[in-house]
Amino acid sequence: MSNRLAKETSPYLRQHAQNPVDWYPWGEEAFRRARDEDKPIHLSLGYAACHWCHVMAHESFENPEVARLMNERFINIKVDRQERPDLDDIYQKVVQMLGQGGGWPLTVFLTPQREPFFGGTYFPPQEGYGRPGFTQLLRGLSEAWQNNRAALRQNVEQFLQGYRVMETLMLEGETPPEQDQPAAAARLFAKNTDRVHGGLGKAPKFPNPACHDLVLRLYQRLHEPDLLRSLELTLDRMAAGGLYDHLGGGFARYCVDERWAVPHFEKMLYDNGQLVKLYADAYRATGKLAWRRVFEETIDYTLRDMTHPEGGFYASEDADSEGEEGKFYVWTPAQVEAVLGDADAALACRAYGVSATGNFEHGTTVLYRPTALDAAEEAQLAGLRDKLLAARAQRTRPGRDENILTSWNALMIQGLCAAYQATGTASHLDAARRAADFILERLSTPEGGLYRAWREGTAKVPGFLEDYAFLANALLDLYECGFDQRYLERATQLVELILEKFWDGGLYFTPSDGEPLVHRPRSPHDNAWPSGTSTSVFAFLRLFELTGRELYRERAEQVFAMYRAAAAQNPFGFAHLLAAQDFVQRGPIGIVIAGERSAASTLVASLQRRYLPARVLAFAEDVPIGMGRHTLAGQATAYVCRNRTCEAPVTSAVGLLERCLE
Structure with missing residues (x-):
């Protein structure tokens, strides 16, 4: 028996269509039942490639006894955070206010009016990992709803107040003295780069392309050797480590260690789009051929494995296949020998670090490049790589999220445009045009706006700020590649809609005519991809230079003024806005x-x-x-x-x- 989620287009929601849980999609039907039956809402947010979402689903949502408890005491709603990043933003802040880091699966409990009163992320079915058990949590919150609702109401009021305080604090703070903020941030990122392995921070280690993009911009302006050294180290180590797929191309979402050795194997379109652009820009700045190989192999991966027949790009691939994380990607010496034979396998195992002990679970190896080969060996390895890739293609592939998301497609279009400009390879521009035309045809509303997501012929959810801003910049890039004026005209129209729908004394994440929510977020911080706010500023500035329309420049300056103090305090969270500031400071x-x-x-x-x-x-x-x-x-x-x-x-x-x- 399937539940309501079987009728949804989201791959993530469909993954839960066979659960014994009486799931609802987000919508009035669920809210009405919660009000009528006076039950709290259990809201679960995740996405199709999320490993721990799969774990919690298997442990709890597929368990008939846990599902019975959920169904008896709660109205249960599933949300794909890729379709509804607004809900994810709002309710992630609940977990942050509780002193946790956030993440997925996101587990939040709401009143029938959608007001939060408790939240967390992954919960095991029984107490463990330093976390309460999910069944224990369900019983405790249900009893509090029945017997101590005043305490839960107090939680609600604190969270609602917390939203206001968080945004007020972001706009406050001491304005930094007049200085070159972008340069100060780039130097800070360079100083804090891991001197051995590259990258920012410790395990788990993420690519952080917006930060490295700022370093590259400032190196091009200032020519300071430390900036280039930190960037080279990071780009080289990421490309040599397990974060990069050495057979198929493309990058995983992050690594669980600080050495870039073992990835969390899911592949996200937004990472790969940004990293194609970063490596292509770095190649243009330095001429380093190894970086060209990386971005071209990543494009090959995207076009081979992540592209709809008509040109749009799919959202992600899972980490898991056949119920095991990374099984599709890892190798043993025996598996390599079975494909290549003993002599060639020796070279491949040396080149890719495959050993009897391995570097991953069960003695398997995540491929990486521990040593340099000479030119003859590299030429030989290229043929061996093709054979290993063909053999790997016979394995059971990880699941693929075939949602086509406007903003993430725009990031890949920008990557393709940078690659085309760096190399002149016509196929890169052709792929960018096909994707853009797909989005413009299938994800444009009748009124000229944008939808967020498309799958199986259905476009859904009105677009958010990032959808408009990312696509506007992607279309400007496309115009600058081939000078098709329709892309320039549509980009200008999207920027005008940003001002109409999202501007009200600053930029909001949700449109003025969107669904009323418990909080209307601004979301100016960069996360795994740049914020819609900073990306809008780039579009304003670029169009101001082309059109001379003063309003675009004025709006950009207002955003800079709003977040100048916040960017000084947290340059990591405002790297893309600081890149826009650098654009202005240079005198474009x-x-x-x-x-x-x-x-x-x-x-x-x-x-x-x-x-x-x-x-x-x-x-x-x-x-x-x-x-x-x-x-x-x-x-x-x-x-x-x-x-x-x-x-x-x-x-x-x-x-x-x-x-x-x-």
Whole structure:
């Protein structure tokens, strides 16, 4: 027997469709029953690739006795946090206010009016891991609901007050003295980089692409060796470790250790999109060929394993297959020998660190690159890698979340655009266009807005700030790659909708016409991907440079002022906003090209191959700043503009780069 979740399009919700739990999706039907029966709501949030979500489902939600207790005493609601990041944001803050770190599965208990009174993350069925048992928790909260509701009401009031306090504190604080905040943050990240293994922090260790992007930007501006050293160490170690899939390409979500050795094997589109862009930008800045291999292999993975036949990108792949975490990815020497034979297996095992003892469970090895090979060995290894990849493809693959999410697709589109500009590889641009056209056709509302998610022909959930902001920037990148004016026009429309739907004395995460919730979040912090707030600021600034519309610049400056103190106190949480501040501090370069587009390819390519993080690029007839710009002697001609003033025209690629690098 299946429950209501069988009718949902979310892969995560469908994973729970056979539970004996009487699950509801988020919606009025569940709220009405909670009110009618005067029962509290048990809200469970997760996502399809979440390992501990699977564990809790198996231990508790598939257990008939636990399910009976849930059904008798609670109204149970399942939410896919990828479809509803607003709910995830609101109710994660409950766990944070309780002094916990947050995470998934997120377990929160609500009144029938959706007000929180208790929360946590994973709970084992019985007491353990330093946590109360889930059955114990259910009984205790149910009894409190029946017999001590005043205490729970007090919890509700404290949480509601806590929302207000958290946002007030974020806007308060001492404004830092006038200084180069982006440079100070980049130097801090470099100083705190693990000197042996790269990356920020200890185990578990995450890629943090927004922080490393800021370091790269500041290295390009300041040329300080420490910035480059920290970036090189991090990018090299991530690519050499188990975080990176050495056979199939692509990055896992994080590593459980500080050496990048053992990943949590799930692969997320948002990580891979950001890391393609980071490695492509770093390649443009340094010319380091090893980084080109990494981003191109990651693109190969995305196009091979994570792409809808019509061009959109899927959300994620699970860590587990056949009920075991990492089983799809790990190897033993015997398995390598069975594919390659003894002689070739010896080279492959040495290259990928495969040993009899292993570095993972049951004597298996997560592939990594412990030593450098000579050129002849690398050439031989490439063929062996293909054979191992083909053999691995015969294994049972991890589950794939085939939700197509607007914001995450936009991140991969930006990665593809950076890769195209770095290499000129036409297939990268083709893939970016197909994905963008998929989103524009299938996830646009009739009124011109955006939906959040699409699956199986159904678009659902009105878009959030990050959907509008990420897609606006992705479309601007696409315009700068191929100069298709429809992408520029749609990006401008999305920015206007950001101001209409999300601006009210600052930027909110949810639209003004969205579902009323117990709290309307702003969510300016970067998390695993940049915040919608900081990404909106980038879109404002880029369009201001192209259009001269003062409102865009004014709104960006207002956001900088709102979060200047918070960014100084917590640069890690505002790295992308500081990158936008760096864009402003440099005095952005606006480059306008006059002439036939086909005749300007040399000028355009010279700009695209160089890492110039504070430039915008357009053809004269497409943008207001291009008015009155003409060719010289019938040749394609570029105008370099700073602070609304354009320099003398230039027709050579060498001369153009010299102007941009002054």
